[in-house]
Amino acid sequence: MSASLRIEVNCKLYLRDPQETELGRRMIAESVRLIDEIGLEHFTFRKLAQRMQSTEASLYRYFENKYRLLGYLVSWYWAWLRFQIRFHTHNVPAAALRLRLILGILTRAHRDDPTTTELDEAALYRIVVRESSKAYLTHEVDEDNQAGLFREYKYLVADIAGVVQELSPAYAYPHALISTVVEAAQKQLFFARHLPSLTDTSADATEQRIYRFLEGLLFGALHPPESA
Amino acid sequence: MSASLRIEVNCKLYLRDPQETELGRRMIAESVRLIDEIGLEHFTFRKLAQRMQSTEASLYRYFENKYRLLGYLVSWYWAWLRFQIRFHTHNVPAAALRLRLILGILTRAHRDDPTTTELDEAALYRIVVRESSKAYLTHEVDEDNQAGLFREYKYLVADIAGVVQELSPAYAYPHALISTVVEAAQKQLFFARHLPSLTDTSADATEQRIYRFLEGLLFGALHPPESA
DNA sequence: CCTCACATGAAAGTAATACTATCAACCACA
DNA sequence: TGTGGTTGATAGTATTACTTTCATGTGAGG
Structure with missing residues (x-):
């Protein structure tokens, strides 16, 4: 331990880079656990400071507020996911296969990857699923x-x-399609866990089922039957 | 005026039914405007009371807190949308055409419908787009x-x-498909307005483009090319 | 060895938020 | 002429979301 790869995110998300100090790194690791436990609305810097045996003032030196911290965590996750995708598909020539591999990574993303850091990735993924859209669904978007x-x-x-x-190359909505698929990968997992009537049960395990659903969605959109 | 159709939602969303009193109805109408203007995180019952020339205490007699009020507004909207769909498709026999009509309603839903109430529906739809998922993406889900x-x-x-x-009838994921399409209709509109690189531009107007994108998604998923 | 920058801790303070409680005024209706 | 229920007015509490100030420790450079 450990090469723990360095993920960089937009520096405007933080006041001081949390990766550069012990306190900062603890802040990230503990905030992931705490937000996962109590949810973003109940999460405060005061509670985090208590759990970390630190102080509110110290934490505010790293992030303006909890929404920026959320933005940091989520951005870190997307950057990490992008790295995973590049790593696992860089030598795959066929675009269709690459897309399937990406879909697999998207839907298996909540599994803990032992190759990485001291972060609780399962908790981070639950945060991404439950809280990530709150980073941009704001008045200040x-x-x-x-x-x-x-x-x-x-x-x-x-x-x-x-x-x-x-x-x-002829498909007109690649960005809309992918943003929809990425969001759906999270939402369907959330629905499966908490609002099951918004998804469908099947013999497959949840993860597998979401994969198949998204596969049909993605490739169905790309190879239309005979759109009038 | 006016027949203003009665939409019922789960009574556990409120403490006192806001539809039954003048103050309650004003609360709904004004909250829609205020949440639209300043966003849910900045919205408080104090601010709403000031704008309505009422008091915080009075408003708390109708809703436990602002999240329940949001739940009410959003549920009201879904119920209203369901009514719209029933109304416009009840005598359409062909399922495919009915589905297209529904898609049209889903993507045109932000347009003001003159047949209804004193509510600012365009503002309500912006609230649905920006805030609705916060009603269920909570720790208390x-x-x-x-x-x-x-x-x-x-x-x-x-x-x-x-x-x-x-x-x-053979399609395995009808609920997942529809929840995805409904959510995507909102998200893609939000992206088009605020994060355009997550969608695709085209000659069509936004609304039209989202319709075509979702149409391809929906019918593509239902008529797969040759899924192995 | 000194000191100087810098990170953190400790403590306090402020404004706003999220409520709850009490009581008086009013209005509707019996 | 009561009486129950709705609202307004006022006040109060706990928590949240910060900011400020100052003391302390630590490590890097001279």
């Missing part, structure tokens, strides 16, 4: 976007959309 | 679901999934 706070997500979508374009 | 707070949404999805099953 345009300012935050201007500041580039969502670029990691955009890069991810752009990368995968590129594969779609390679596979089906 | 299971309790709230137990209490039936999301049933309007489930009914809507179940209704539309029923049409899908009629059209393609």
Whole structure:
């Protein structure tokens, strides 16, 4: 231990880079666990400080507020996912196969990957599923976007959309398709766990079922029957 | 004026039915405008009371907190949408055409319908787009679901999934498909407005483009090319 | 060995939020 | 002429979301 790969996110998300200090790294690791446990609305810097045996003031030196911290965690996740995708598909020439591999990574993403860091990735993925959209579904979305706070997500979508374009250059909505599929991968997992009537049961395990559902969605959209 | 159709939602969403009093109805109408203007996180009952020339205490007599109020607004919207769908498709025999009509309603839903109430529907739809998922993406999701707070949404999805099953009885994921399409209709509109690199531009107007994208998605999934 | 920057801890303070409680005024209706 | 129920007015509490100030420790450079 350990090469723990360095993931970089937009520096405007933080006041001080949490990766550079012990306190910062503890802050990230503990916040993942705490947000997972109590949810973003109940999460406060005071509670985090208590659990970490630190102080509110110290934590505010790293992040402006809990929404920026969330943005950091989520961006880190998207950057990590993008790395995973590149790593596992870089030597796969066929676009269709690459797309299937990506889909597999997207739907298996909540599994703990032992190759990485001291982070609780299963908890982080639950945070991504439950909280990530709150990072951009705000009144300040345009300012935050201007500041580039969502670029990691955009890069991810752009990368995968590129594969779609390679596979089906004539398809008109590659970005919409991929953003829909990425969001659906999370939402369907959430629904399966908490609102099962919004998904469908089957013999397959949840993960497998979501994979098959998204596979049909993705490739069905790319190879239409005979759209009038 | 006016027949203003009566939409009922789960009574556990409120403490006192806001439809039954003048103050309650004003609360709904004004909250829609205020949440639209400042966003849910900045919205407080104090601010709403000030704008309405009422008091915090009075408003707390109707709703436990702002999340329940949000749940009410959103549920009201889903119930209203379901009514719209029934109204416009009740005498259409062909399932495929019915599905297309539903898709049209889903993607045109932000347009003001003059037949209804004193509500600012365009503002309500913006709230649905930006805030609705915050009603269920919480730590309390299971309790709230137990209490039936999301049933309007489930009914809507179940209704539309029923049409899908009629059209393609063999398709394995009708609920997942419809929940994905309904969520995507909102998300893609939000992206088009605020994060355009997550969608695709085209000659079509936004609304039209989202319709075509979702049409391809929906019917592509139902008529797969040759799924192995 | 000194000191100087810098990170953290400790403590306190402020404004706003998220409620709850009490009581008086009013209005509807019996 | 009561009487129950709705609202308004006022006040109060606990928590949240920060900011400020100052003391302390630590490590890097001279």
